[in-house]
Amino acid sequence: MTVRTCAAAAAILASAGCGASSTESTPKNLPPVNVQASSLKSGFATMDRLVEAAKREGQLNVIGLPRDWVNYGEVIDTFADKYGLKVNELEPGASSKRELDAAAQLKPDVFDLTLDMAVQKAGSFAPYKVQGWQDLPDDVKDPSGAWYAAYGGYMSIGYDPHAVKPPASFADLLKPGYRVALDGDPLRSASGFGGVMAASMRSGVPHPEQGVALFAKLKQAGQLTEPAKANVIVAWDHLNAARSAAKPEDWKVTIPRDAPLGGYHVQAINKAAPHPAAARLWQEFLFSDEGQNLLQKGWARPARGEAMLMKGTLDTEQAGKMPKAPGPPVLMTIPQADAAKAYLKKEWPKSVG
Structure with missing residues (x-):
């Protein structure tokens, strides 16, 4: 990350295996589902089809997400209830390095990482650009979609x-x-x-x-x-x-x-994710208005916060309670x-x- 691109992202913090098959019987005029796709549009066409594919997989493996860290307990429970998926919480206390070192053994679907670790291991991730991709500053997302910031502080x-x-x-x-x-x-x-x-x-x-x-x-x-x-x-x-x-x-x-030192945590999908559709659904949820506001409820500063403020979808009451930058x-x-x-x-x- 360069000095020039660092400046571009600063405004956000200041403002407030057993997976589904890659093809299925499809409705007329819609392409087959591809659970390895790099975007919702290219792989699923609609959120409903992504949800259906994730439900067929039935579960999601997360790693390194303490339930008292940026409100992840409520985030996980809301996601599980909303989509009827079982969320397996692997090593909640794992560091970013441990998440990556343990990936081959524990088989997480998704990662929550410090930026430096994500940059080092970008080749281990499956590129995927969430629907809110354009709301994320260029310097806190990999151009190919390998990793992208969800929140900072x-x-x-x-x-x-x-x-x-x-x-x-x-x-x-x-x-x-x-x-x-x-x-x-x-x-x-x-x-x-x-x-x-x-x-x-x-x-x-x-x-x-x-x-x-x-x-x-x-x-x-x-x-x-x-x-x-x-x-x-x-x-x-x-x-x-x-x-x-x-x-x-x-x-x-x-x-x-x-x-005023700032930092971001970024998300990534394991290239070997056992539940690739559920992994992509998790990312769509985290970067949705609902997911971003839930992270802010845990006192994190959502990566889409500036765009959400402009669109009127940011929880401004909670934003007003954040420590003054x-x-x-x-x-x-x-x-x-x-x-x-x-x-x-x-x-x-x-x-x-």
Whole structure:
């Protein structure tokens, strides 16, 4: 992902085996169903025919979808009830890398991945362009349809307002009284890595050494701790917003003006999906107005949000409750992320441990 295309996508976050046969007896003037098709129009002609093909398969295998992550529990249940399909939830806690590493063994139909992992493994996915394809910015979708962003968010600082003053920047976390936690190990967790990168931002450019240095100082001062003991948690804003929604007086969320780091999670269909029609139906549902609003209900920022706002289909009441963004996000390029990961792999164990 380039700097130029990163800028194009920023507006979205700121705004709010046992499969069916490839042919069947078809109505007059409609082509045969092709469950491996790259679009609804080319493979099914209508949503009804896609639904019929998915129902014949009877089930869908998802992986790496915790039910408390961006409202996926309600998303999965709504999809299952709407279409009468059984959803098999494989390894809900799997990381993006684990999802891909386990694909041959567990046989998921679909993936939910960080952008960098999707780019690396694009050849493993079956191209498919959902009906809302044109609503997605060019830089958060593969031109061939191999992967495409469903939702995104900002890296944020969540804090206990009874214990500390609202931090205006990451530098404020070095002040006495702040007990700070990352949302995971930055060498293994995308959220933990994003926290270090947000702290590293200077004029929209990541400087990994500065992010590591800040957390090293926190560690040396005895202020770096685990989430259960923290009065500050650095995490994606949808995670901190969910905490705040549960206890609005006890947890607040801020996105520092000097470090508006953003990120997307993208969707992809397994090229070896055992239920290819159900996989395509899942994508159509996730990117429908209903699916996108359900993700926003989980405090994620829907990838089609800007277009839905213009069309009047976005849940504006929920959008108004989202943590306030200071402006368009900074989206790291793949080379920037790769360089930062290499630096952290070498320096984090020595400096922070």
